[in-house]
Amino acid sequence: MSAPPRVLALIALPDATLDALRRDYTVDYHPDGSLPGNDGAHTVRAVVTNGSTGLDEARMAALPALEIVCAFGAGYENVDVAAAARRAIVVAHAPGTNAATVADHAFGLMLALARGYAPLTQAVRHGQWQASRDARPTLAGAALGIIGMGRIGRLIAARAQGFQMSIGYHGRSPHADAPGRYYASLVELAATSDFLVAACHGGPATRHLIDRAVLRALGPRGYVINVARGSVIDTQALLDALHAGEIAGAGLDVIEDEPHVPPALLAYPEVLVTPHVAGRSPASWLAQRDALLASLAQHFHGERVEQAVSPR
Template identity: 75%
Template sequence: MSAPQSGKHVLALIALPDVTLDALRRDYTLRYHPDGWGEALPASADPVNVRAVITNGSTGLSGAQMAALPALEIVSAFGAGYENIDVAAATRRGIVVTHAPGANAATVADHAIGLLLALARGYAPLTEAVRAGRWRTSRAERPTLTGARLGIVGMGRIGRLIAARAQGFDMTLGYHARRPHDDARGRYYADLTELAAVSDFLVIACNGGAATKHLVSSKVLQALGPNGYVVNVSRGSVLDTQALIDALAQAAIAGAGLDVIEDEPAVPRALLDHPDVLVTPHIAGRSPASLSAQRDALLASLAQHFAHAPVEFAVPVA
């Protein structure tokens, strides 16, 4: 095993798989702080010498944090999202920002379909009923995906893979995005409320960030209707949490499947206690295949940068 190159100091601000940590430690001097920056970066992180930071879209890296790292050259997002990395501040400093586009898209799409099936067929409440001894009283009719109407918010890599999987259920497809795509499945809706009104299921698969904050609002949920389900596998900020709680309390929608939520990991009790709400801990994109692809993209970006080669997965400059 080669010794780490002491001049290449890398600071990781997120939890990483052991195999990724091992790979980083082989070639770099790694400072591992998986709980993030906190109020201040501890001295053990050696901020003066840090040349690379590993983060993700949720944790991000602000301009002020970059300013505290005078030797910083590259910020790598472990995953596709980079919405909370201040790309404009990085550009002003000449700092490269990278990500792993598409690395976990298939896994996220699979997770979305799983949540749709589980919600529609009532896997969680029905299992609880059987555990409680209510075998014969737990046979209420449940909807199915076959022939249902699916609305997809966002038609990027993940949205397109969700649409492809939905074809297997003969679902009628509609989507909302910033613009129509000639090669996308389904009908384009410029107005998200109109899409919700004609959907039995609404899946959120768009980018996070300020532009999409609370895009799925009370108005959209009301349009989805009392028999409609919403699933979020994008970012918690896209779905207004309080509007969701209110819609569920009023039976304005039938249920929700959430892999992400505002202020995670704190989940409101009203959501946890609702029988037709499923919550998974932001793991939609985690699978052996996706983590391997994310690791490969991360290691490639760091190696290319330190070799002064073009960085394949650099994000567009702000």
């Protein structure tokens, strides 16, 4: 009887996912992203990673038996898909598995920023009940700009419609079935938005897409929210805009150099930072686990991998 395929996990995984993998595979668990020694590396047939950790060509080369790379989640921007294709390595991901959770988180950040949940709680803790009861903006009837009208963007838009928000969006091209108005210019979208939410792909094409010009266009009553990738926002531009009072605040689930957060960013009470958890919920983890197991099973049984993003 042949040995179970060896799977290398380069990211932290929920216990239930690890337990499920270990039932059918030999698992090397390296949540720090390191590769095993030569003996182990030479027999690895599958890698589990994510969009942030990825897998570059050099590390693929160190895994001569590699057949499939699975991203635990929808993102795979730091997986070298072209290098994988040259070696006929399958790259799979799990699109849509955490989209609803990310959309909820984005909306939570918008509400928390507009209504001032964090600074108001701090004010009450310091005995400033009466002094902190100024009127604050709300989402009802406000203008929402969405960067990226994919699965997550559409779910954010659906939630916004429940608040009677007007919707605009920016992306590579308009979608005939998308809600709201398409803006080819991100600066123009920002200028018409009270809330600007990044829900786009990461990678070189969107690096620093939100720059100082976009933030200035958003204006002193506008909030920027990022549930995409940290690289989408130019951190220095954001700090400069906050210092100059050019925007009202920011809600960030991702940071350019995470987990290292600039202390200056945390000094602003109008900035909320969560530790890259927008896509994490029991439901999303379950869906991501099932997608991962399905992709591995399909591959090792010689079937078409339904969620493959590169040629087999």
